[in-house]
Every structure is written in C-alpha cells, then in structure tokens.
Amino acid sequence: MAQEDPQSRRDALSRLHPSESAFAAGSLVLGMLVAVLYGYSLRLLFFADDLPIFTWLSAREWGDIWRAAEGGYWRPLTFVVYRLGLGLPIPARHVALHAVNLLWLWASALILWRLVIRLTGDRQQSLVAALLYVAFPFLSTTIPWVTAMGHPMVTFCVLLAPHAALRASHAALRASQAALRASHAGPQVASTHRSAALWTAVTLLATFAAPLAHESGAVAGAIVAGLILWEGRRQPGLRQRAQLTVAALSLSTSAFLLRPADLGGGLPPLPTLRQLGENGMFFVQGLLYPLAPLVSRLSGGLGGSDFAPLGLAGIGVALLLATLARHRPRTRVWIVPALGWWACAALPALLFFTFPALYIAPRLYSLSAPGIVMLWAGLLVELGRWQRPPRLRRWGPLLLTTSLLGLVLVQNITLIIRDRAALLMLDDVYRALLQEAAEPEHQPMGLINLPSSLQLPDPYPLSQNDVVYVPWYTDLTTFFHVNLGREVPAPARGVYGPLLVEVDAQPQPAADGLWLEPAAAVDFAAQHATVWLVDLDAGRSRFRLREVGSFTRDAVSEDTFLVQFAGGPRLLDATAAATEEGTWVLTLRWEAVGALPAEIFVHVYDGAGALVTQADGAAMSGLVPIWAWQAGTLRDVRYIAPPVDAVPPYTVQVGIYTVEGRLPAHAAASRCPDDACPVLTVQ
Numbered sequence: 163m164a165q166e167d168p169q170s171r172r173d174a175l176s177r178l179h180p181s182e183s184a185f186a187a188g189s190l191v192l193g194m195l196v197a198v199l200y201g202y203s204l205r206l207l208f209f210a211d212d213l214p215i216f217t218w219l220s221a222r223e224w225g226d227i228w229r230a231a232e233g234g235y236w237r238p239l240t241f242v243v244y245r246l247g248l249g250l251p252i253p254a255r256h257v258a259l260h261a262v263n264l265l266w267l268w269a270s271a272l273i274l275w276r277l278v279i280r281l282t283g284d285r286q287q288s289l290v291a292a293l294l295y296v297a298f299p300f301l302s303t304t305i306p307w308v309t310a311m312g313h314p315m316v317t318f319c320v321l322l323a324p325h326a327a328l329r330a331s332h333a334a335l336r337a338s339q340a341a342l343r344a345s346h347a348g349p350q351v352a353s354t355h356r357s358a359a360l361w362t363a364v365t366l367l368a369t370f371a372a373p374l375a376h377e378s379g380a381v382a383g384a385i386v387a388g389l390i391l392w393e394g395r396r397q398p399g400l401r402q403r404a405q406l407t408v409a410a411l412s413l414s415t416s417a418f419l420l421r422p423a424d425l426g427g428g429l430p431p432l433p434t435l436r437q438l439g440e441n442g443m444f445f446v447q448g449l450l451y452p453l454a455p456l457v458s459r460l461s462g463g464l465g466g467s468d469f470a471p472l473g474l475a476g477i478g479v480a481l482l483l484a485t486l487a488r489h490r491p492r493t494r495v496w497i498v499p500a501l502g503w504w505a506c507a508a509l510p511a512l513l514f515f516t517f518p519a520l521y522i523a524p525r526l527y528s529l530s531a532p533g534i535v536m537l538w539a540g541l542l543v544e545l546g547r548w549q550r551p552p553r554l555r556r557w558g559p560l561l562l563t564t565s566l567l568g569l570v571l572v573q574n575i576t577l578i579i580r581d582r583a584a585l586l587m588l589d590d591v592y593r594a595l596l597q598e599a600a601e602p603e604h605q606p607m608g609l610i611n612l613p614s615s616l617q618l619p620d621p622y623p624l625s626q627n628d629v630v631y632v633p634w635y636t637d638l639t640t641f642f643h644v645n646l647g648r649e650v651p652a653p654a655r656g657v658y659g660p661l662l663v664e665v666d667a668q669p670q671p672a673a674d675g676l677w678l679e680p681a682a683a684v685d686f687a688a689q690h691a692t693v694w695l696v697d698l699d700a701g702r703s704r705f706r707l708r709e710v711g712s713f714t715r716d717a718v719s720e721d722t723f724l725v726q727f728a729g730g731p732r733l734l735d736a737t738a739a740a741t742e743e744g745t746w747v748l749t750l751r752w753e754a755v756g757a758l759p760a761e762i763f764v765h766v767y768d769g770a771g772a773l774v775t776q777a778d779g780a781a782m783s784g785l786v787p788i789w790a791w792q793a794g795t796l797r798d799v800r801y802i803a804p805p806v807d808a809v810p811p812y813t814v815q816v817g818i819y820t821v822e823g824r825l826p827a828h829a830a831a832s833r834c835p836d837d838a839c840p841v842l843t844v845q
Contacts, residue, residue, distance in 0.1 A: 188275065188289060188292070189272055192268060192271045192272065192275075192292055192293070192296055193268050195293070195296045195297065196264055196267050196268045196271070196296055197264070199296065199297065199575065199578050199582075200263075200264055200267070200305045200306060200578075201264070202306070202582055202585075202586065203260045203263070203264070203305060203306035203585075204256075204257050204260050204261060204264075205256075205257075205589070206256065206260055206306055206585065206589050207256060207589055207592055207593065207596075207645050208256065208259075208308060208641075208644050208645055209307070209588070209589075209592070209630075209631040209632065209641075210307060210309065210630045210631060210632075210633055211233075211307075211309040211310075211633070212307075212308050212309045212644060213632070213633075213636045213640045213641055213644050214232070214233060214635065214636055214640070215232060215233070215235075215241075215244065215309050216244065216248060216309075216644045217640055217643070217644060218232040218233075219232075219241060219244055219245050219248060220248060224242075224245065227241045227242060227245065229422055230422055231421075231422055235312075235377075236377070236421050236422055237312045237374070237375060237376055237377070238374050239315065239371055239374040239375045240311050240312045240315055240375050240376065243259075243262060243311065243315075244259065244308070244309075244311075247259035247262070247308075252645075252646065252647045256645075259308045259311075260306065260308060262311060263304075263305045263306070263307075263308065263310075263311055263314055264305065266311070266314035266315055266317070266318045267296060267301070267305055267314055268296075269318055270295065270314065270317050270318045270321050270532070271292045271293075271295050271296045272292070273318070273321045273322055273325050274288075274291055274292050274295050274321055274532050274535075274536075275288050275289060275291070275292040276288070276325060277321060277324065277325045277328070277532075278291045278292075278496070278536055278539065280325070280328050280329075280332075280393070281328075281389070281393060281495060281496065281499055282495050282496045282540070283495075284496075284540075284543065286543050286560075286563065287496065287539045287540055287543045288539070290539040290542055290543060290563070290567055291532075291535050291536050291539035293567065293571065294535035294538060294539055294567075294570065294571070294574075295531060295532060295535045297571050297574040297575055297578065298451075298527075298531045298534070298535060298574065299451060299573075299574045299577040299578060300448065300451070300524040300525060300527040300528070300531070300625075301313075301314070301525070301528060301531065302577060302578040302580075302581035302582070303524070303525060303581055303585075303627055303629060304525040304528055306581075306582075306585055310525055312375055312376035313376060313525055313526075313528035313529065314528065315375040315376065316372050316373075316375040316376035316378055316379040316382075316528075316529060317528055317529050317531065317532065319368045319369075319371050319372035319375055319379060319382060320368075320372050320379060320381075320382045320385055320386075320507070320529065320532075321532055322364065322368040323364075323365050323368035323369045323372065323382055323385070323386045323410065324365075324385060324386045324389040324390065326361045326362075326364035326365040326368060327361070327362075327365040327386050327389070327390050327406055327410070328389065328390070328393055329357075329361040330357075330358045330359075330360075330361035330362040330364075330365060330406065331358075331390065331393070331394055331406070333357040333358035333361060362406060365386065365406065365410065366409055366410065366413055368382070369382045369383050369386055369410045369413045369414050369417075370413040370414065370416075370417045371417075372414060372417070373414055373417040373418040374417055374420075376529075377418070377421075377510065378507070378510045378511065378529050379414065379417075379418075379529075380414055380415070380417075380418040380510060381414070381506050381507060381509055381510060381529075382410070382414045383410040383411035383412070383413060383414030383415060384411065384414075384506050385502075385503055385506050385507065386406075386407070386410040386411075386414075387407040387410055387411055388499075388502050388503075388506065389499055389502075389503075390406060390407055390410075391407060392498060392499055392502070393499075432513060433512075433513065433516070437516065437517065438512070440469075440517040441511070441512045441515065441516075441517055441520060442512065443469045443472060443473070443624060444517060444520045444521065444624050444625070445504070445508040445511075445512060445527070445530065446472060446473075446476050447472055447622060447623065447624040447625065448504075448508075448524075448527040448530055448534060449476075449479075449504055449530075449534055449537070450472065450475050450476060450479060451527075451534065451622070452538060452570045452573065453475050453479075454472075454621070454622040454623060454624075455573060455621040455622065456475075457471045457472050457475050457623055458621050458622055458623040461623050468623065469624075471623070472623060472624065482541075483497055483501075483541075486544060490544070493540065493544060496536060496537070496539075496540040497537070497540065499533070499536065500533045500534070500536040500537035500540065501533065501537065502533070503530070503532055503533025503536065504530045504533035504534055504537070505533075507529040507530040507532075507533060508529075508530050511526045520625075521624065521625060521626055522625075522626050522627075522628060524622075524625040524627060538570070542563050542566045542567055542570070543563050545562065545563070545566060546560065546561075546562040546563030546564075546566065547563075548562075577621065580618060580619075581618065581627065581629070583669075583703070584616045584618055584629045584669045585629055586704075587616065587669065587703070587704050587705055588613060588615075588616060588629060588631040588705070589631075590704060590705065591612070591613070591696055591704075591705040591706070591707050592631060592632075592641070594706075594707040595609075595612070595638075595653075595694075595707055596642070596645060596646060598694065598707065598709075599642060599650050599651075599653065600646070600650065603691070603692075604691060604692045604709075605651050605691060606651055606653065606654070606689070606690050606691055607651075607653035607654075607690060607691070607692055607693075607694060608653055608654050608655075608656065608686055608687065608689065608690035608692070608693040608694065609653045609654070609655045609656070609675075609693075609694050609696070610655075610656050610657070610658045610675075610678065610686075610693065610694065610695045610696065610710075610785060611656075611657060611658050611671075611673050611695060611696045611697065612653075612655055612673055612675075612696050613631070613671035613672060613673050613696060613705060614630065614631060614632050614633065614634070614672055614673060614674050615628050615629060615630040615631060615633070615671070615672045616628070616629045616631075616669040616670065616671055616672070617669065617670045617672065618669050619669070629669075634674060637652055638652040638653060638655075639651075639652040653690075653694075654675070654686070654689070654690065655673070655674060655675030655676075656675045656676050656677070656678040656682075656683070656686050657673045657674065657675045657676065657677050657678065658678050658683070658695070658784075658785060671698075671705075673696075678785070680785075680786060680787055680789075680790035681790055683782075683785045683786050683790070684713060684786055684790055684791070684792055687711070687712055687713035687782065687785070687786060687796075688713050688714065688715055688794070690712065691712060692709055692711075692712055693709070693710050693711060693712055693782060693785070694707055694708065694709050694710065695707075695708055695709075695710045695782075695783050695785065696708075697783070708783070708799070708801060709799050710782040710783040710785060710798075710799050711749075711781065711782040711796065711797040711798045711799045712796075712797045713782075713786065713792075713794060713795070713796045713797070714794050714795050715792065715793065715794040716794060716795060717793075717794075722734075723735075723753070724736060724829060724839070724841050725816065725827050725828065725829050725834070725839045725841065726827070726828045726829075727818050727825045727826070727827050728825055728826040728827075728828070729758075729825065730755070730758050730760065730818055730825050731752045731753055731754050731755055731758070731788075731791070731818075732752070732753040733750060733751070733752055733753075733816060733839075733841060734751045734752065734753055734795075735750075735751050736748065736749065736750050736751075736814065736816070736841040736842045737749045737842070738802075738814070738842055738844050741801075743803075744803060744806075745801050745802060745803040746801070746802045746803075746804075746844065747799060747800075747801060748764070748777065748799070748800045748801070748802050748814065748842075749797060749798070749799050749800075750764075750781075750797075750798040750799075750800070750816065750841075751795065751796070751797050751798070752781070752795070752796045752797075752798060753795060754791040754792065754793060754794055754795070754796050755791075755793055756791060756792060756793055757788070757789050757790060757791055757792070758788050758789060758791065758818075758820075759789050759820055759821075760788050760789065760818050760819060760820045760825065761778070761779070761780070761787075761788065761818070761819055761820075762778065762779065762780070762781065762788060762816070762817075762818055763776065763778040763816070763817050763818075763819065763838075764776060764777040764778060764800060764802075764814065764815070764816050765778075765814070765815045765816075765817075765838060766802060766804060766812050766813070766814055766815075767812065767813045767815065768804070768808045768809045768810065768811075768812055769809045769810055769811050769812075770809055772808075774804050774805055774808040774812070775802055775803065775804050775805065775808075777800040777801070777802050781796055781798040782796075782798055782799070783799070783800070783801075788818070802814075810844070810845055811843050811844060811845045812843070812844045813840050813842070813843050813844075814840070814841055814842040814843075814844065815838040815839060815840050815841065816838070816839055816841050817834075817836075817837050817838040817839065824836070824837035824838070825837060827839045829841075
C-alpha cells in the first residue's frame with residue numbers, strides 16, 4: 163500500500179482543525195453543557211465512599227497515600243487531589259472537590275474533540291463525539307460523586323496520552339520533512355524536534371499517571387500503542403512509533419506494578435466462559451446505549467438477565483458496521499479505533515469483576531465511553547450522509563445528523579436529570595439533618611425512615627443504579643464528621659412502614675435501622691429528646707425531615723390542663739407555629755395514663771365555621787397509636803396545611819373516639835359540644 167505524503171496529511175489536518183475562535187466557541191458550548199448537566203453537583207455534600215475514604219485520609223500523612231491502600235483501593239494521584247481539597251475550609255471543600263470532576267469531564271471532551279479530528283479528519287464527527295461524551299448517560303452517578311473521581315481522572319489521562327502521542331508523531335514527521343528541504347530550515351527543524359520531545363514527554367507522563375489515578379489505567383499503554391500504530395500505518399517513521407509504543411506499554415505496566423503489598427489477596431481468579439459471556443453482554447449494552455431503552459422495552463418483564471434482545475441488537479449494529487467498512491472504506495478510520503478503545507478499556511472490569519458487581523456499577527463504562535461515543539458519532543454522521551433527494555443534498559446531511567444527535571441527547575439528558583433529582587432528594591434531607599443535629603436541645607435525636615439510598619427506575623436492561631448516600635459500612639457519626647468537621651452525636655435510626663410504600667416509576671428508598679412496631683416505637687421515643695420522621699411529600703418529588711414529638715415516662719405534676727377525656731388522657735396544652743412552607747406545626751402535649759382502644763381526631767374550622775382541613779390519626783405522625791400508649795407525657799407534633807382560599811381565624815378542635823363513639827371531653831369544668839374541644843385559635 164502506498165505511503166501517504168506526510169506534508170499533504172499535515173496540510174489536510176491543519177485545514178480541518180477548528181480555528182482558534184471556533185475552538186474557543188466550541189469549548190464554551192461544551193463547558194456550558196457540563197455546567198447545565200452537572201452544575202448542581204457543586205452543592206452536594208460528601209456521601210457514600212467519600213465518608214470512609216476521607217476519614218482514612220484525615221488520619222494519614224502524605225507519604226501514606228503512596229505507601230498504603232484504603233479499602234482495597236490504591237489510587238495515589240486521586241487521593242492526592244482529595245487530600246488537597248480537604249485542606250480547604252468546610253464550605254469551600256465541597257465545592258472545590260466536586261468542581262474537579264466537572265473539570266475532568268470538560269477537559270476530556272476537549273481532548274476527545276481534537277483526537278477524533280486527528281484520527282478521522284472529520285470536524286463534524288469530532289464535535290458530535292465531544293457532545294455525546296459530555297452527555298454520556300452512565301456518567302450521571304460518577305461526576306457528582308467525589309470518590310468516583312478516579313474514573314473521569316483516568317479517562318482524562320488515557321485520552322491525553324494518545325492525543326499527545328499523535329501530536330508527537332506529527333511533529334516528528336514535520337521535522338523529517340523540513341530536514342529534507344533547504345538547509346535554511348534548521349530553525350524549523352529544531353522547533354519541531356522540541357515540539358515532538360515535549361509531546362512525547364506528555365504522552366509518557368499521562369500513560370504513567372493513568373494507573374496511579376485508577377487501576378483500570380493499566381490499559382493506557384495498550385490504547386496508546388494501538389492508536390499510534392493504527393494512525394501511522396500509512397506513514398513513515400515506524401521506528402519512532404515503535405519506540406514510543408514500547409515506552410508507553412512499559413510505563414503503564416510499571417506504574418501498575420508499583421501497587422503496595424497491603425492490597426493483599428493477589429488478583430482474583432479469571433472468570434469462567436459463562437462469566438465472560440455475562441460480563442461481555444454488560445459491556446455490549448454500554449456500546450449500544452442509544453438502543454438500550456428500546457431493547458429494554460422489547461425485553462418486557464424478562465429482567466436484566468435476558469440477553470437475547472440485546473444480542474440481536476448487537477448483531478444488527480455489527481452487520482451495519484461491516485457493511486460500512488466494506489462499501490465505504492473511509493469509515494474504517496473510526497470504526498477500528500472506536501471498537502478497539504471500547505474493548506481494551508472494558509478488559510479490566512470484564513476479567514476481574516463478576517456480573518452482579520458490574521450490574522450495580524454502570525460507572526465502569528467510564529473508560530470505555532470515548533470509544534463508544536466515537537463509534538456513535540461516526541454512525542450518526544454517516545447515516546446523515548446516506549442517500550437523499552437532490553433538493554436536500556446541501557443541507558440534508560447536517561439536518562439529519564442534527565436530528566439523530568438530538569434524539570440521542572434527549573434520551574441521555576433525561577437519564578441524567580432523573581439521577582440529578584434522586585441525588586438532590588437525598589442531599590436535601592441530609593442537609594436538613596445536619597442543620598437540626600447541630601442544635602443541642604435536639605440531642606439525643608432519633609430518626610425514623612432516614613433513607614440511606616435510592617434505587618432508580620432504569621430504562622436500560624442490564625444495569626441497576628443505586629444512589630447510596632450513607633452506606634451500610636459507615637454511620638452518621640462519620641457523615642457528620644466529614645461534612646461538618648466536628649463530632650456530633652449520631653442519632654439512632656429506626657424504620658417505619660409508610661416509607662416503604664412503592665410508587666411506580668419513582669426512586670425507591672431504602673432505610674436501615676430497627677423495625678419499629680408500636681410498642682418498640684414508644685420505647686424508641688422514650689430514649690430520645692426529639693424524634694424525627696422522614697417522609698415523601700405529596701408530589702413524591704422530595705423527602706421531608708420533620709420532628710414528630712417525644713415521650714417521657716416521668717409523672718406529670720401540672721394541675722392545669724386544656725381537656726380531660728373521660729377514662730382517657732388529659733390534653734395539657736396546644737401551640738401552633740407557622741413554617742416557611744405555608745403549613746402550621748401543631749404541638750399537642752398529652753398526659754397519658756396508658757393504652758386506650760381509640761383514635762384521635764384534629765379538626766380545623768375557618769372563620770365562617772366551615773371544616774377546612776383535618777389532622778386525624780395516631781400521635782407522632784402515626785408512629786405511636788393511642789392503643790400503644792404508656793403512662794407518661796407525650797408531645798405530639800402534627801402538620802396542618804389550610805387551603806389557600808380559607809378564611810382566618812382558624813379554630814383547632816381535638817377529640818378522641820372509639821367504636822362506641824366519642825369520649826366525653828371536659829374543658830373548664832364543662833363538657834365540650836359534640837365532645838370536640840376547641841383548644842387553639844390561629845390568626
């Protein structure tokens with residue numbers, strides 16, 4: 163095969179590369195897309211693996227980052243970034259460390275843009291690839307999570323290495339070409355030699371750094387070698403490329419072998435053929451991600467283990483690629499590198515994970531993402547250039563490619579928005595928890611139904627997303643220490659039924675703690691100064707942290723009371739306070755004499771005497787029914803939201819009823835009409 167003229171290729175690439183103004187505009191667009199999709203993560207607290215990793219780092223010296231592993235992980239470069247961030251004040255460290263992930267994503271998209279141009283010579287395809295990368299759906303639980311930083315960081319390193327290698331190769335070709343021209347080209351030769359040396363150094367540094375950012379970076383040398391050899395297959399300079407290839411492979415391997423001995427256990431056993439098939443199908447899903455929602459719908463209720471529809475989709479795409487490669491040879495310049503990147507990047511997880519571990523961790527597609535989006539960028543552009551009517555030959559390709567790109571982006575962004583909503587739901591309730599836990603009068607606190615994670619409805623057939631905020635292997639003491647920088651007593655946790663009611667197409671919360679039956683709930687309340695309940699609001703779009711009251715077994719010494727219920731408790735007092743949400747916090751303080759087979763009702767009437775709302779039911783937001791009461795004092799907090807068109811003032815009436823009717827209620831030595839006693843007027 164004839165060699166391509168280096169000067170002609172250099173001139174072609176210089177024409178195809180975006181101008182400085184175009185690159186600046188494109189960088190701004192990509193940066194704005196990163197900010198729109200992931201800017202919310204700047205307000206997130208530290209959660210999940212942030213808690214044990216940051217606790218470990220806060221107790222270690224800088225040298226320990228390089229000498230020891232934490233939790234089976236040795237990612238010294240990533241840990242260095244964490245340690246630098248933890249040196250900032252509390253409010254700033256949250257923003258700074260989350261911002262680093264956004265910067266990795268943006269910088270990687272820019273490098274991918276230039277790399278695809280250098281590989282394909284197609285400006286349209288390179289920009290499409292960069293846009294698809296920023297909106298790659300499986301990064302939606304990676305970028306907002308600080309201790310997932312190893313994934314975007316290693317991807318940045320692995321992208322930078324071949325980009326720098328190709329620039330070094332082109333600089334070397336320019337130096338050779340200049341040396342063959344007139345003797346006065348000496349300064350130009352020296353300049354291009356310096357450029358080649360600089361980019362070679364960047365290549366080797368990025369290749370060596372990749373395994374130090376994340377263990378999957380061990381494949382960096384192989385990816386660099388493959389792209390160098392593929393891109394230079396028609397060009398002279400094989401010796402220089404071979405030297406750079408060997409150096410890249412050696413550096414990535416040596417960096418991986420620097421791992422400390424305390425990781426222990428050695429490498430896990432290689433998977434069986436069946437496990438390889440399962441793991442392979444997981445990564446096929448990532449490769450076919452624009453088709454995955456359609457495949458999921460075709461799968462119906464067959465579940466994540468149904469490989470048949472995904473396999474058929476894979477065969478269809480493989481036939482399409484084979485047809486393109488045969489009839490349009492120019493498509494091979496992106497098909498081969500894209501598939502090679504995808505396969506090589508998937509190899510570590512493919513070999514050393516089990517399918518269940520992959521199934522719950524779509525972030526493991528991160529390193530494969532550049533190859534995946536490169537492939538789909540080529541397909542979208544190529545489909546846009548398919549046969550078309552003559553009147554559309556000028557604008558038709560652009561319009562069709564833009565339409566197809568829009569469909570994929572809408573699908574991706576929908577998933578990212580869904581994950582964003584789930585993260586913010588958890589972050590909001592934990593922010594409220596931090597605020598309330600900082601109040602000394604609330605201690606000791608008891609928490610009911612605090613969600614530790616959310617399982618998300620997933621449109622993809624072979625992956626499952628769980629947003630884990632405070633995982634089972636840590637606790638709230640660690641959460642408070644990492645996010646507040648000081649010790650706060652950890653609340654006890656319990657689980658109460660209403661949280662676990664399933665809601666179709668909504669994130670499913672998972673809470674941990676002791677399961678509380680009514681008798682256990684009374685004991686739980688007696689052990690804490692305040693008890694707080696987390697529930698879903700009416701729109702099912704957020705969690706609310708609300709105090710529901712407390713209970714003490716101390717005898718009541720007060721002589722005054724509001725209401726005496728015959729054969730039952732006394733209502734000692736009632737207060738109300740407005741909240742910022744347009745609701746009242748109604749607090750009823752009861753003297754309990756023991757269990758009673760009855761129910762409590764709370765009615766609210768407006769100034770015209772019309773019943774406008776009710777807050778009936780068991781005390782403490784349903785946690786402690788009156789038939790489980792014990793002797794003592796119970797503080798019952800209820801939340802009331804009168805209609806916006808109701809006319810104040812509002813009158814609150816309280817009563818107790820059994821199957822036989824309402825209990826006689828006396829206030830101020832007289833019986834209340836209908837045994838519903840007015841206890842409070844709210845203006």
